[in-house]
Amino acid sequence: MMALPPTIAWSGTARDGHLELLDQTCLPQRVEVLRIGDVESLVAAIRRLSVRGAPAIGVAAAYGVVLGVRDAANGDAFHELLRSAGDALIAARPTAVNLPWAVRRMQAAGTHAASLDALLDEARAIHEEDRALCRAMGEAGAPLVREGATVLTHCNTGRLATAGDGTALAVLFEAWRRGTRFRVLADETRPLLQGARLTALELAAEGIPVDVIADGAAAGLIARGEVDLVLVGADRVAGNGDAANKVGTYGLALACHAHGVPMYVVAPTTTFDLGLEDGSMIPIEERDPAEVLTLGGSGIEIPEVGARNPAFDVTPGCLLAGIVTDRGIIRPVDADAVRSMIGG
Amino acid sequence: MMALPPTIAWSGTARDGHLELLDQTCLPQRVEVLRIGDVESLVAAIRRLSVRGAPAIGVAAAYGVVLGVRDAANGDAFHELLRSAGDALIAARPTAVNLPWAVRRMQAAGTHAASLDALLDEARAIHEEDRALCRAMGEAGAPLVREGATVLTHCNTGRLATAGDGTALAVLFEAWRRGTRFRVLADETRPLLQGARLTALELAAEGIPVDVIADGAAAGLIARGEVDLVLVGADRVAGNGDAANKVGTYGLALACHAHGVPMYVVAPTTTFDLGLEDGSMIPIEERDPAEVLTLGGSGIEIPEVGARNPAFDVTPGCLLAGIVTDRGIIRPVDADAVRSMIGG
Numbered sequence: 014m015m016a017l018p019p020t021i022a023w024s025g026t027a028r029d030g031h032l033e034l035l036d037q038t039c040l041p042q043r044v045e046v047l048r049i050g051d052v053e054s055l056v057a058a059i060r061r062l063s064v065r066g067a068p069a070i071g072v073a074a075a076y077g078v079v080l081g082v083r084d085a086a087n088g089d090a091f092h093e094l095l096r097s098a099g100d101a102l103i104a105a106r107p108t109a110v111n112l113p114w115a116v117r118r119m120q121a122a123g124t125h126a127a128s129l130d131a132l133l134d135e136a137r138a139i140h141e142e143d144r145a146l147c148r149a150m151g152e153a154g155a156p157l158v159r160e161g162a163t164v165l166t167h168c169n170t171g172r173l174a175t176a177g178d179g180t181a182l183a184v185l186f187e188a189w190r191r192g193t194r195f196r197v198l199a200d201e202t203r204p205l206l207q208g209a210r211l212t213a214l215e216l217a218a219e220g221i222p223v224d225v226i227a228d229g230a231a232a233g234l235i236a237r238g239e240v241d242l243v244l245v246g247a248d249r250v251a252g253n254g255d256a257a258n259k260v261g262t263y264g265l266a267l268a269c270h271a272h273g274v275p276m277y278v279v280a281p282t283t284t285f286d287l288g289l290e291d292g293s294m295i296p297i298e299e300r301d302p303a304e305v306l307t308l309g310g311s312g313i314e315i316p317e318v319g320a321r322n323p324a325f326d327v328t329p330g331c332l333l334a335g336i337v338t339d340r341g342i343i344r345p346v347d348a349d350a351v352r353s354m355i356g357g
Numbered sequence: 358m359m360a361l362p363p364t365i366a367w368s369g370t371a372r373d374g375h376l377e378l379l380d381q382t383c384l385p386q387r388v389e390v391l392r393i394g395d396v397e398s399l400v401a402a403i404r405r406l407s408v409r410g411a412p413a414i415g416v417a418a419a420y421g422v423v424l425g426v427r428d429a430a431n432g433d434a435f436h437e438l439l440r441s442a443g444d445a446l447i448a449a450r451p452t453a454v455n456l457p458w459a460v461r462r463m464q465a466a467g468t469h470a471a472s473l474d475a476l477l478d479e480a481r482a483i484h485e486e487d488r489a490l491c492r493a494m495g496e497a498g499a500p501l502v503r504e505g506a507t508v509l510t511h512c513n514t515g516r517l518a519t520a521g522d523g524t525a526l527a528v529l530f531e532a533w534r535r536g537t538r539f540r541v542l543a544d545e546t547r548p549l550l551q552g553a554r555l556t557a558l559e560l561a562a563e564g565i566p567v568d569v570i571a572d573g574a575a576a577g578l579i580a581r582g583e584v585d586l587v588l589v590g591a592d593r594v595a596g597n598g599d600a601a602n603k604v605g606t607y608g609l610a611l612a613c614h615a616h617g618v619p620m621y622v623v624a625p626t627t628t629f630d631l632g633l634e635d636g637s638m639i640p641i642e643e644r645d646p647a648e649v650l651t652l653g654g655s656g657i658e659i660p661e662v663g664a665r666n667p668a669f670d671v672t673p674g675c676l677l678a679g680i681v682t683d684r685g686i687i688r689p690v691d692a693d694a695v696r697s698m699i700g701g
Binding site: 200202203204216217227230231232259267305306315316323327 | 385542544545546547548553557558560561566567568569570571572573574575576577578580603604605606607608611612615641646649650659660661662663664665666667669670671
């Protein structure tokens with residue numbers, strides 16, 4: 014997005030610098046950049062979704078480990094902080110596996126060399142690698158988008174969700190760059206409207222035609238033949254290809270399956286959790302009911318009315334036409350295909 | 358709802374009275390009653406959903422015919438206004454069949470006897486009959502609700518949607534009166550939040566435990582076994598049992614079907630349109646994109662971002678466990694069963 018600051022940036026040295034996060038809770042109304050100097054602030058920013066999207070959370074957490082250990086007075090304190098800061102970051106949100114993946118990689122780097130500069134280098138490497146993963150996913154997936162197609166997507170999976178072009182949106186950006194012309198239906202993605210606020214913003218900035226729809230409208234439009242392709246991201250993919258993604262994804266998959274519309278998850282290798290046999294083992298975050306009971310800042314709360322707010326759901330791999338990864342497309346989706354593309 | 362004025366009431370004589378509508382666009386924040394004295398005001402109120410719900414629209418339109426003809430200077434003018442006021446009312450919204458049904462019944466009454474008092478009597482009869490239909494649906498459906506069940510519902514189908522206890526909610530109110538204890542998950546129902554604003558209000562007023570959920574959360578909760586029964590209303594039911602209802606209903610039906618959760622449409626005989634062979638013939642209203650692009654009064658509009666806003670979708674009868682009517686439960690749902698319960 015041309016007019017926006019970077020989603021995530023490190024400014025300054027490892028010892029004196031800070032993490033800059035574009036505050037996604039304010040978009041599209043206001044562009045505000047958070048200056049994050051300690052782990053507690055970063056945990057709070059991750060929890061309230063100032064930074065969100067599985068890959069972006071991983072990158073932010075990598076820098077968070079630098080923030081967490083830099084006040085260590087000696088080597089013992091360094092290793093103690095490496096552990097405790099990592100634990101605090103991992104506990105910020107449970108579903109996206111990129112978060113523990115990035116933290117554990119940082120902890121391994123810090124164990125190998127108890128050096129702040131080495132840790133910042135490792136975080137920068139994770140950041141740069143994520144950009145490359147986005148590029149590779151975009152290239153692998155772009156041929157799926159046909160000229161004149163209507164592509165439906167859910168939540169935000171673009172430059173605001175990653176360090177690069179995105180996951181599902183990277184596919185769309187790459188297809189657009191190659192000259193394919195298509196239009197997008199963006200699920201608004203209640204309760205926090207990442208589709209209406211963020212995806213619509215990113216696509217419009219590139220000149221890609223986009224219409225926002227209520228999440229409940231997708232199945233009917235799919236039934237009426239108005240959708241040719243569905244591309245979504247993921248927060249964690251189990252060993253058999255079951256994928257946890259923003260709540261509402263599973264319903265899309267059922268509608269696609271009922272009407273023969275191909276639906277792909279687009280996710281980098283860092284989002285796979287091969288230690289989990291299937292999606293039932295993925296922890297699903299339940300968020301504050303207030304997110305559902307308030308809308309755009311105007312409370313609609315009625316005394317004695319509660320809310321349930323699961324942030325994710327799990328789509329069985331067997332409902333997917335494929336999973337687009339940085340290494341190519343897994344299809345059909347099953348444990349063998351996942352293992353041969355990602356495992357080992 | 359104890360504290361609320363009636364959804365629809367006629368006040369005064371046929372010649373000098375007016376229609377009172379509880380303005381549902383303001384709930385739950387403000388209780389405002391609209392005083393409607395002419396057809397144009399009623400058409401506008403129906404269009405902006407100040408009165409909504411298929412049966413309530415029908416009742417309001419019946420009174421609207423009285424408003425439309427009462428300035429007739431002579432018999433010819435009476436019949437001309439009977440036609441033109443009816444046309445204007447029917448054109449207000451295309452999907453709910455109760456609207457043309459009620460208008461045509463009023464037109465037949467006016468053709469039979471060109472008397473304002475007779476027309477008001479007919480409107481009052483439609484109003485009173487709808488109350489009785491609600492009672493009968495509640496009684497037919499109440500045994501479906503099991504002790505301890507979690508019942509999911511969509512949009513608003515209660516006292517605010519009808520002249521009586523409702524359609525799907527009438528079943529819940531009657532089960533509750535019989536002593537069955539259960540809890541409700543209410544889809545918030547974007548874009549206009551009839552679930553979060555109206556259904557939650559109605560259930561809470563009766564002491565029935567209710568949690569609001571984002572529409573996209575329903576499929577995942579159904580998959581996790583957290584829903585035992587789904588009850589929804591309808592705006593028009595075709596001859597084979599295909600049912601148009603508030604957008605998002607079809608996705609619920611797919612999730613219920615995938616997980617063996619029984620889903621019932623609850624609709625009075627006045628909502629059946631036996632002239633339509635199947636649901637593909639039901640006109641689906643597409644409403645103003647601004648409803649999707651604004652949230653609770655706070656605009657999230659981004660230049661060059663549009664919206665699609667179909668207000669309804671169609672659920673094939675074959676996905677339903679049954680249709681609860683004022684005459685009993687149609688099940689399984691097919692053209693023969695509909696004809697034997699409703700037709701003839």
